[in-house]
Structures are given as C-alpha cells and as structure tokens.
Amino acid sequence: MRSTPGNHKEISKEQLMSDFTTRPEILGTFGVVTSTHWIASAVGMSILEKGGNAFDAAVASGFVLQVLEPHLVGPGGDMPAVIYSAKKGKVEVICAQGTAPAGATIEHYSGEGLSIIPGDGLLATVIPGSFDGWMLMLRDYGTMSVRDVLEPAIHYAEHGHPVLPRVSATIKGLAGFFEKEWPTSYETWLPGGSAPEPHALFRNPVLAATWQRIVTEAECAKGRENQIEAARNAFYRGFVAEAIDTYLKTAEVMDASGSRHKGVLTADDMASWSATIEEPLTYDYHGWTVAKTGPWGQGPVLLQSLALLKGIDIAAMDPGSADFVHTVVEAMKLAYADREVYYGDPSFATVPMDQLLSDKYNDERRKLISSQASMMLCPGKLPGYETQYDLTVEMLAGMSGTGAVYEPTMSHLTEKRGDTVHIDVIDREGNMVSVTPSGGWLQSSPIVPGLGFCLNSRAQMFWLKPGLPTSLAPGKRPRTTLTPSLALYEGKPTLAFGTPGGDQQDQWQLSFFLRYVHHKQNLQAAIDMPLFHTSHFPGSFYPRTSQPGNLMIESNIGSDVISSLAAMGHQITPADPWTVGRLTAARRDADGLLRAAATPRLMQAYAIGR
DSSP states (O other): OOOGGGGGGGOOOOHHHHOOOOOOEESSSSSSEEESSHHHHHHHHHHHHTOOOOOHHHHHHHHHHHHHHTBBBBBBBEEEEEETTTTEEEEEEEEOOOOTTTTHEEEEHHTTTSSSSSSSSSSOOOOOOHHHHHHHHHHHHHOOOHHHHHHHHHHHHHHHHEOOHHHHHHHHHHHHHHHOOOOOHHHSSSEEEEETTOOEOOOOHHHHHHHHHHHHHHTTTSSSSHHHHHHHHHHTHHHHHHHHHHHHHOEEEEOSSSSEEOOOOOOOHHHHHOOOOOOOOEEEEEEEEEEOOOOOSTTHHHHHHHHHHTSGGGGGSOTTTTHHHHHHHHOOOOOOHHHHHHOOOTTSSOOOOOHHHOHHHHHHHTTTTOOOOSOOOOOOOOOOOHHHHHHHHHHTTTOOBSSSSSOOOTTTTTOOOOOOOEEEEEEETTEEEOOOOOOOOTTOBBBOOTTBBOOOGGGSSSSSTTTTTBOOOOOOOOEEEEEEEEEEEEEEEEEEEOOOOGGHHHHHHHHHHHHHHHHHHOOOHHHSSOEEEEEOOSSSSSTTOTTTTTTEEEEOOOHHHHHHHTTTTTTEEETTTOOSSSOOOEEOOOOOOOEEOOGGGGTEEEEOOO
16 A cells, blocks of 8 residues: 555655655646646646647636635736747746836835835735736637636635635634734635634635626627737726725735835736746756746746756765755755846846856856855855845845745745645647746735735835845836746657745755656656755745755655754754645656656645546
C-alpha cells in the first residue's frame, strides 16, 4: 500500500529518491490539467472534454480557483502566464500585472505618514489585472465563449462549494477585525454572523451575480471576439469599474499600518489599462531552455541561479544531500540579492539582464559560493549602475526589521497571510499554459459593495524611496513574485511548472527542476522530494523583513542532512514533513505522450489527464 502525507513516517528518504511516489505520475495523450485544487483541475479537464483547448481550460480553472481558494486569489488580483501556442509556434508571456494608479506617488504616500506601503487595505491596491489577462488569453488563444469559461465559477459561487479547512480558519481568525473594521467583508465571509465550517457548502451569490451580469452584457454583442471585448468593457469601463470607483471615493479603512487610509485607484485608471503579450526571458541549461517573465517579476532569479549552477557539477550530487541543498541555497542568495538592486518594470528602468545572465558575470559570482553559509546580502556591482547599487544597499542596511515575512501561507505559517494558486495545462495539440494567479485575497482589502470581491494588495512591493527600479510611480508595474515556468527541451516545448509561495516560488521550482533534469526522476517523484527555501534576503511583502542565513527545510530530508547543514552555518528552521511548497507540473514528450503531477502537500492539489 502506498503511503500518504497523513502517515508520512512510513516514507523513508531513500524511497523518496527512488521510484516510490505519493501518487502516480498521470499519463495520457488527450490532455492533462494540474492545479492547486482538485475541483479546478476537474473543471479544466471538463473543458478539454467539451472540445476546448488548453487556454480555454486554464481560463475556466482560473475563475473557479477564485471561488475555491479565496484566501489565495480573487477577481481583483493579477496573473502572469507563460504559454506556448502550437498554432503560433512560439512561447509568449501574458502580463496581467496591473500598474500603480495615477494617484500612487511617493509624495502622497509619504504625506500619509508612511515609510513603507501596508500589506493590506486600500493604499496597497493597484489596477486589478487578472480579468483582462484571462479575457486576452481567451480571445487570442482560446476557442470558447465568455459564458463557457465563466459558467463553472458562477455555479460554485451561486450553489456552493466545500470550504477548505484553511479558508474556514482564515475567516475565523479575521472575524473580529472584519466585524469592527471591514463590515462588507464580514457580511460576505460570515453570513449570519458565523464563519463557514470546514467542508460545509459556502456560497457567494453577489460574486455569482457579478459574473452573470458580465456574461449577460457580453452576449449583447454578436460574435465570440466581440463578446469577449464586451466583457472586458463591463469590467474595466462599465459597472465593475463604476462600483469600485464609487466605493473608493469615500471608503477609509484600517490597514496593516495601524491607521485608516483612503485608496487612490479610480475608474479612469482602470479604463486606460489593458493586459499585454510579451516575449519571455530565457536561459539555456543542459539542453533545456527555461522561459520566464521579464524582470517586472522575480522569474529571472531562477535563470540567474541556473547561470551560477551551470558551472557546478549538480548531477554528481545526491539530490537529497546537504551538499545539494547548500549549493542551491547559496546560489539563490546571490540571485535574489541582485533582484533587490536591479529588477523592476523595464518600462521605467533599464534592467541589465544580459549582464546578469552572462557567463563572465556568473563566473565571478560563483566564486562567492563557499563551503559555509553566507550571512551577508551580496549583490553584484555592475558598471553604470553604481548609484542604483549604492541607494539600494544604503536603504537595505537601514532596515531594522527581521523575522517572518507577511506571506506566503503554508501550514507552518499563520492562517491570516495570503498566497497564490497555480495551473498547468497541456492539450493534445501541444498547447501549453503555465499560469500563477494571485492577489485579491479575502485578507487583502474590504469587499467592494455590490461586487462580492475585494481588491489586491500588490502595491506593497514598491519602495517609497526614490531612485530605485522598484520605487513607487504611477503607471509602473510592481515587481511581482508571481513566476510561472515553461521549459523547452532541445528546442521543443516540453514542460510547464510552477507553485504558489511568494518569494519562495522560484526557490521551490529551482530544486524541482534541478532534480528533474539531473536525476531523471518522474514528475511526481521530483515534486515529492523534501523542499527547502531561505528568507535570507528582504521579503517582497509587508513588513519587508529578512532572516540572514535562514534555511527552512522539511524534516523528512533526514536528521543527518539537517545536522550537516547546521554545521555549514545555516540557521535551520525545521518544517514538518509535507508542509513546504505547492508544486504542480505537466509535460509533453516528443512522441505526444502527456504527463502531469501535483504535490501531496496540503492534500488538495491534483493532476488529471487521460
């Protein structure tokens, strides 16, 4: 009998590095869908069964996740996607990361008495981007109608879905705050004054009505594409934008700063914004080409880590050993340090990615990886960027806060923190989607009256210090942590993968990818292996703290490994087995065989296929 995470002690370290897996790797030829919730995976598969393609399936799954995991994602959030269209024959990025409103200036926020942007409330809000991103994906790559992809989400919002225990716990933990400070959220999440119990059916009829109205307005237009445009207009230039604008004109609510603030987002901000399609940033590694978002997201840190590790014989290391963990963590510390100095919206700042990914640069940086854990944040200093480097180092040196960061939610962290979801889809035509929707969690800000959803808190990733790539400015994208991945093998689109987890997303993806590439495990085996990450660098989320030298690692890696890592100087935070990371992955072999897998952690992610 195969063991499950519920009786993890039966699974030895040796088994986890063998063919033993907690679940089978899913195999098929028709299509595969894997996501962070079994219902979303089933919905995506049902779309494929009805004749939709991978893009249709991803859109439908994405909307359903807004209902099923409202503590992790909502309609007011954002999303990037890395996709491959068999028809176009190319990999592209959909950027649905909303920008800062026109009123979001450093002067305004400083005038509110802030030195750091709160992690929730109305000042933390940027333009909600995910709806336009989903509609862009549907219009340009999908085949189905607005009704087709929204009907499953409408059903679960209107008729109910079984509440995840973590959703119940999150709402219960916030009940007093909602009742006192965010009454619209109290009305939505505690109908009748009580939080939903785990596994009880929960409904959000107001959200269902919002989506149904969008469908109705869309169907006033003739033709699929015109209906999609009508839906976009309803959200960004119609009744949704009007409701948000009306609410924000007068609302003044409590946020993480301990004070009440008004937001700056307006209907005009929403009306002038739309999602975009971009070229991916790529890096070649041992026959693979990994495609990520640009430096407006943190995705390039995975590419930088690969550039550092390409000069090290990772294949010769035991993937569950202290040497493997140490080497990977030290490389990530260097890559994330560069993120702090150089990454940002390239529409506002020149980001030297060519230099950061160059062999010359990484050959020198690699020399900083020693046999002992680094306790210093060590960004590289590039010619021509000295002022930017000095400003960043000075600011980070002046930060006094250390300790746990504001997110992500995993079972070893508080229930009140937000996080993210993830979806991977591959269809029989070879279309591929890797998408990481997030934001607009029920913890982010109050429910907008009449809409049934709240806005995001992505602005907390900006700094209120001028002169940095991530300084707050109107029209700028925050440097998101959302980072889906798509990899080509020998030039052929092959692997879609990703995970929720804030700053940890690329860390968990990196160890998964290295184990998969170098140690020939199947997808499920690579996902099942014990995971680890560091909070060595400043977090992207309020209150932007760090833990120098920190290494959180699942204890089922083995006490001998943990002792060796401690002897190397790592500040170990042991995590319970099966509590770190929420990876999913899907693959298409050259002969058309499809594969998929999902993490057993938290007992809710599932892969489906045939």
